Amino acid sequence: MAEQTAKKEILLPSERKMSRKEKRDYTLHEMKRNYMCYVMLAPFMIFFIIFTVVPVIMSLPMGFTSFDMASFPKWVGFQNFYTLFLDDDVFMKSIRTTLIFAIFTGPLSYMMSFMLAWLINELHPTLKTLFTLVFYAPSMAGNIYFVWQLIFSGDQYGYLNAFLMELGITYNAKQWLTDASLMLGCVIIVQLWVSMGAGFLAMRAGFQGIDKSMYEAGAIEGIKNRWQELIYITIPSMGPSLMFAAVMQIVQAFTCDIVGRTLAGFPSTDYKVHTIMTHAFDYGWVRYEMGYSAAICFVLFVVMLVCNNLVGKMLGKYMD
Amino acid sequence: MAKKKKDLKPSELAALREQENAAALAALKKRREKEHKKMLKSKGSNKRVGKSWTNDIGIFLLLFFMGLFMVFPIYLAVVNSIKPVQEVFLMPPKLYAMDPTTENFRDLFKIANNSWVPFSRNIFNSVFVTVVATVLHVLFASTAAFVLSKCRFPGFDFLNQVVVIALLFNSTVLYIMQYMVMATLGMINTYSALILPIISTSMGLYLMRQSMTTIPDAMIEAAKVDGAGLMRICWGVVMPNCKPALMTIIIFEFQTAWNANGGGLVYDEALKTIPVVVQQIAAAGIARQGAIAASAVVLMIPPLLVFVLAQRNVMETMAHAGMKD
Incomplete structure (x- = not known):
């Protein structure tokens, strides 16, 4: 009011x-x-x-320049963007990969985070802390995803290979992280594994912030089951946390890069796990074409901005 | 009804409305009473709906199996850190250590101590940077978040937009620009270069802001009427009601600051933090397989402790948190 x-x-x-x-x-x-x-x-x-x-404002115009970090940036207008969209096959491929990753680490992971946060909230307080820790742990330690290298290792030392061979399912070791048909799936699994990060924790905080007496009031007002409780009490009470989690998830979904690069190597076989962000890394820090790299990031930024606005509209009534 | 509504005189119209209202109110009252009776009849009237034993066990089992998937790789890292070298390359690999040892951890500290600067210096750097960055960020960001969520002033919408856009912007060039700003201010290779970039991120601010919007305005108005200033309202009224969000940003910031390696902004050995030193050691390759796992485990412990402490704090405060309408 x-x-x-x-x-x-x-x-x-x-x-x-x-x-x-x-x-x-x-x-x-x-x-x-x-x-x-x-x-x-x-x-x-x-x-x-x-x-x-x-720094953000200074980086914005860099996409319109040719910049090799040694000499002063030279203005080239839309040249970078022409090359990017008309003349760069790897970029086109990376868009596809990014979208695949984005679906898994974006909407899917978002819904999973919400469901898990909700289920955890129904438990006994000690179990709450324990399970929150369990699901958040992968994001807690900076680069713990390197462990998956041990699991997916392409020789018989790899846990997965050893396990499958022990059971007699396969007789020769599978190249999980270099075989073009297997690596995408493997990297997606690891991406999902690390994706219960900031968004998930914010949702947990959102659930914890809900006043318990609301539920009692709800029960008196005639709420019949937990589903109704979720729709009419829980979600409206934690709307802003949902929006925060959505923004985090968007950032995470579109900037997938380091996990694939660590696990599948760089460049990966047939550019299978080459995302837009990997492409930007490639041009920026390997070839030192910073102008082109900035143009790639600029395109990504615009896409993320559009996504953010769409999600904002969908969650609109909870924004403020 | 003889007359149409629009033909009625104002006084008649009012009377009609009152009648309708009274009827609706009576119906509502009746329904409430019925429901209330039903509530009283069902056992445990003040309990949550649909809460049952079997449900809880089902949820527990589901979470348990998903949790196994989440924990398994971390478990492997821990096991690998206590395996002696000959066991790391055993065929087929074992899921447990047959002969657990602390060799890897001792190796890690031995190598760390043999470097240019004593390891204690690196530990000090990490602790100093983490504590200062976390405390300052939480103080500054919470105050700003309060203003951005609960006050109206010229520039309000603009600043809120900037905060979100800054979160979305992610570019390879950004680091170079940050370097240039730092260089202009003469902060390269100082503690400021480690601390200030962490303080200036908008993620914590945004989370606090989102959480504070759920605090009812009536509460703030009441405090204003009682004569409290904005600062007082922020820390005395709003913050105690945002405990979960506060604890969450403490976890985030601690973790970010703890894992900070200074990028290219710090190159002096005496200023390096633990993650940098550990990375240098682990970079020696396959021979340090065990040390890599050990370093991951060591680095994980402080954020884990902070997490558990913060979560416990939330539980305690939420247990007797009262007012929120």
């Missing part, structure tokens, strides 16, 4: 069609009235602007 009236107060003068000077005076007045807000924002915003916003 109060939020709405506050919004109205700001909107009202604009309805009156003020002159430019009036508008400026009004804004100044509002800024003075709310000076405390700016004081409280300042400590964070100073660092945020200097070390995040400024």
Whole structure:
């Protein structure tokens, strides 16, 4: 309620069609009235602007240049983008791979995180902590996914190969991470394994933040089963956490790179696990064509922005 | 009804409305009473619906088997870290250590101690960077998140947009630009280069902001009426009600700061953190297979401790958290 009236107060003068000077005076007045807000924002915003916003703004135009890190960037207009979309077969392939990964680490992982967070929430408090830890653990240790190399190793030392051969399912070791037909599946499994990260934990926090008395009230109001409880009480109460998790999942889904590169090698067989981000890494840090690399990242950024807006619309009513 | 609604006089119309309202209210009351009676009849009227023994066991089993899949690789890393060298290359590989040893861990520390600077210095660096970055980020980001979620002022929408867009932006060039900013400010190869980039990320801020929007405005209005300033409202009223989110960003920040390796911004041996040193050791290849596993296990312990402490804190506070309407 109060939020709405506050919004109205700001909107009202604009309805009156003020002159430019009036508008400026009004804004100044509002800024003075709310000076405390700016004081409280300042400590964070100073660092945020200097070390995040400024570098981001500086990187944006780099996609339109030719830049090798040694000489000053040279403006080339849309040249990078022409090459990217018309003349780069590997990029086209990487779009496909990225989309495959994005489906698994995006929507699928998002729904899994939600279901798991929900199920965990139904348990006894000690078990809650334990299971949250279990599902979050893979994201906790920076590069623990290297262990999968031991499991998927292509020789008989690999756990999976040894296990299958022991059971007599196969007689020769499978090349899990170099065989073009197997590696995509293997990397997807590992991607899923590490994807219960920030989003999952934020959802857990969202569940924990719900007031328990809401459920009792719900039961009195005639909620019959847990499903209704979820739809009418739980989801509306944790909407903002869902939005946060969605943003995290979008970032994760579109920037899949390091897991595939570590496990399947770089470059991977037949570019099977070559994502857009891997492509950007290739051009940026292997060939030192930073301008081209920045153009790739720029395209990815636009795609992510569009996705974010779509998801924002879908979860729209929970945004604020 | 004899007359149409629009032909009625205002006074008659009002009377009609009142009548309708009264009827609706009576019906509602009746329904409530019926439901209330039903509630009282069913046992444990103040318990959650659909909560039962069998359900709980089913959920537990499902989570247990999925949890096995999640934990198995980590278990392998732990087992590998306590295997002696000859067992690491055993055929077929074993799922347990037949002759567990701490050799790998001792190796790790021996190598670490033989490097240029004493390992204690690296430990100090890591602890210092982690604590300072976590505390500052949590303080700054929470305050800013409160303003960005609960106050209206010119620039409000714009700043909120910037926070999300900064999260989505991810570029290979970004690091170079960050390097240039750092170089301009003369911060290359200092503690600032390790700490400040961590403080300035917007992820924690965004999570706090999202969580704070669920706090009812009435609570803040009440505090305002009681004469509390914004700072007081933020830390005295809003923050205690955002404990789960607060603990979550502490976990995130601790983890990020603990794993920070300074990128290319720090090259002095005396400033390197534990992850960097451990990476250097593990980079020696196949001969250090056990040491790699040991290093992963060692690096995992501090974030794990913080996680458990933070989660326990959430449980305790949520147990007797009261007001939230």
